Amino acid sequence: xxxxxxxxxxxxxxxxxxxxxxxxxxxxxxxxxxxxxxxxxxxxxxxxxxxxxxxxxxxxxxxxxxxxxxxxxxxxxxxxxxxxxxxxxxxxxxxxxxxxxxxxxxxxxxxxxxxxxxxxxxxxxxxxxxxxxxxxxxxxxxxxxxxxxxxxxxxxxxxxxxxxxxxxxxxxxxxxxxxxxxxxxxxxxxxxxxxxxxxxxxxxxxxxxxxxxxxxxxxxxxxxxxxxxxxxxxxxxxxxxxxxxxxxxxxxxxxxxxxxxxxxxxxxxxxxxxxxxxxxxxxxxxxxxxxxxxxxxxxxxxxxxxxxxxxxxxxxxxxxxxx
Amino acid sequence: xxxxxxxxxxxxxxxxxxxxxxxxxxxxxxxxxxxxxxxxxxxxxxxxxxxxxxxxxxxxxxxxxxxxxxxxxxxxxxxxxxxxxxxxxxxxxxxxxxxxxxxxxxxxxxxxxxxxxxxxxxxxxxxxxxxxxxxxxxxxxxxxxxxxxxxxxxxxxxxxxxxxxxxxxxxxxxxxxxxxxxxxxxxxxxxxxxxxxxxxxxxxxxxxxxxxxxxxxxxxxxxxxx
Numbered sequence: 001x002x003x004x005x006x007x008x009x010x011x012x013x014x015x016x017x018x019x020x021x022x023x024x025x026x027x028x029x030x031x032x033x034x035x036x037x038x039x040x041x042x043x044x045x046x047x048x049x050x051x052x053x054x055x056x057x058x059x060x061x062x063x064x065x066x067x068x069x070x071x072x073x074x075x076x077x078x079x080x081x082x083x084x085x086x087x088x089x090x091x092x093x094x095x096x097x098x099x100x101x102x103x104x105x106x107x108x109x110x111x112x113x114x115x116x117x118x119x120x121x122x123x124x125x126x127x128x129x130x131x132x133x134x135x136x137x138x139x140x141x142x143x144x145x146x147x148x149x150x151x152x153x154x155x156x157x158x159x160x161x162x163x164x165x166x167x168x169x170x171x172x173x174x175x176x177x178x179x180x181x182x183x184x185x186x187x188x189x190x191x192x193x194x195x196x197x198x199x200x201x202x203x204x205x206x207x208x209x210x211x212x213x214x215x216x217x218x219x220x221x222x223x224x225x226x227x228x229x230x231x232x233x234x235x236x237x238x239x240x241x242x243x244x245x246x247x248x249x250x251x252x253x254x255x256x257x258x259x260x261x262x263x264x265x266x267x268x269x270x271x272x273x274x275x276x277x278x279x280x281x282x283x284x285x286x287x288x289x290x291x292x293x294x295x296x297x298x299x300x301x302x303x304x305x306x307x308x309x310x311x312x313x314x315x316x317x318x319x320x321x322x323x
Numbered sequence: 324x325x326x327x328x329x330x331x332x333x334x335x336x337x338x339x340x341x342x343x344x345x346x347x348x349x350x351x352x353x354x355x356x357x358x359x360x361x362x363x364x365x366x367x368x369x370x371x372x373x374x375x376x377x378x379x380x381x382x383x384x385x386x387x388x389x390x391x392x393x394x395x396x397x398x399x400x401x402x403x404x405x406x407x408x409x410x411x412x413x414x415x416x417x418x419x420x421x422x423x424x425x426x427x428x429x430x431x432x433x434x435x436x437x438x439x440x441x442x443x444x445x446x447x448x449x450x451x452x453x454x455x456x457x458x459x460x461x462x463x464x465x466x467x468x469x470x471x472x473x474x475x476x477x478x479x480x481x482x483x484x485x486x487x488x489x490x491x492x493x494x495x496x497x498x499x500x501x502x503x504x505x506x507x508x509x510x511x512x513x514x515x516x517x518x519x520x521x522x523x524x525x526x527x528x529x530x531x532x533x534x535x536x537x538x539x540x541x542x543x544x545x546x547x548x549x
Contacts, residue, residue, distance in 0.1 A: 253481050260456070
């Protein structure tokens with residue numbers, strides 16, 4: 001029964017309507033109101049709110065220098081101000097009331113009620129209870145918002161066009177690490193080249209491609225990719241479709257009848273892709289094929305892209321086609 | 324098979340065969356021909372050259388027990404004279420000569436960058452080897468400069484091949500110099516813990532350092548109350 005009443009009382013307190021409850025003989029003497037301490041608490045909670053909001057703002061403004069440090073500073077300050085507010089409430093606003101006697105082994109009805117009343121009546125020291133409650137709620141909500149903000153970085157939720165952006169288009173030349181255009185005649189069997197789109201930003205996720213060459217008779221490219229590999233020269237995105245590592249390994253058998261077949265391998269988790277079959281997954285955790293870049297050879301013998309990738313480049317996200 | 328052998332014998336007879344080449348031919352018949360003269364069982368050695376023969380024989384990669392095995396560094400089964408004879412015989416079938424690298428002309432820093440870019444994916448940054456799907460990756464701890472120069476140009480087993488256009492001889496010298504530097508690393512800190520990097524080093528530091536700190540605090544402190 002008393003538990004129900006305590007719950008009811010707490011509810012009424014939350015609604016700020018507790019005055020309706022009949023006044024009884026107090027256990028805790030009514031503490032002196034301390035408006036100055038309350039003002040300090042309000043200020044601290046306000047600062048905590050501001051800092052949490054600052055975290056969200058710094059996170060949203062992606063391009064400020066030393067962003068990580070500012071993120072740490074704002075979140076740290078928000079937590080520090082909240083802690084300070086709690087300390088001030090405990091030390092300056094709430095009365096010191098020590099319950100010296102031990103808890104009775106079988107919870108006694110009356111004593112339990114007394115403890116509940118001590119807790120309840122201690123709150124009477126607050127004068128601006130609703131305002132403080134509001135400020136605490138605001139600070140908590142702002143901190144919560146700050147803590148869930150990084151979820152945004154898990155990926156674009158509605159607009160995934162950005163993930164499909166690519167600097168490759170028909171006619172774009174392939175250049176090597178040194179910036180010189182790749183010549184089709186230089187690409188030998190069993191060799192492994194990394195290439196970039198000429199004149200484009202190499203930092204883009206879709207920029208780097210691997211270039212290998214297989215005998216045209218060995219190719220089993222999916223339908224609709226006829227002519228994508230002139231003279232057996234193939235280009236695939238260098239970014240693994242599993243976790244986005246660089247495809248740095250090329251398994252190139254010297255004598256194919258007796259050795260593992262050609263494969264592009266990611267060194268992070270050993271996702272293995274078949275360059276002869278349009279980049280399909282042979283082994284490992286990758287869930288979809290490596291995107292292929294169609295190639296053509298221009299009059300000067302240089303390699304050029306003949307269009308865009310066969311699929312979205314980079315690690316997979318929800319909503320990406322798995323096939 | 325008989326036809327292939329006869330063809331090969333005819334070819335050898337047509338060449339200006341010295342005594343060494345003839346000895347090599349005998350050894351070839353005894354140790355290599357069961358696979359290398361059978362199409363589809365092992366690659367033909369026409370055009371393989373002294374480069375490949377020298378590499379596969381001096382590393383102990385050949386002869387293999389089974390043609391499906393991955394060649395792996397083992398004891399060399401031939402004497403120096405037999406080895407030279409076999410290399411001379413394979414060289415007589417045509418192909419590139421044994422390379423002569425000059426690692427002393429290379430730069431360790433450039434070699435390190437080249438190794439990171441082209442080799443470390445499989446062989447690891449300090450050339451200790453590792454695994455990849457379907458194959459083991461050998462350590463380079465016992466490789467000689469000539470063996471490295473040969474392997475880079477041949478691409479043994481599933482290793483990619485690097486042509487001179489892809490990797491110049493000067494770059495190859497640097498690469499070899501870097502690999503040589505990994506074989507005798509300077510360890511100013513003493514125990515290298517397998518050169519596995521800062522994480523095992525940190526673990527060892529915590530284990531040993533932490534235990535030492537606990538021991539020290541037990542030695543200088545006293546339990547309260549007892």
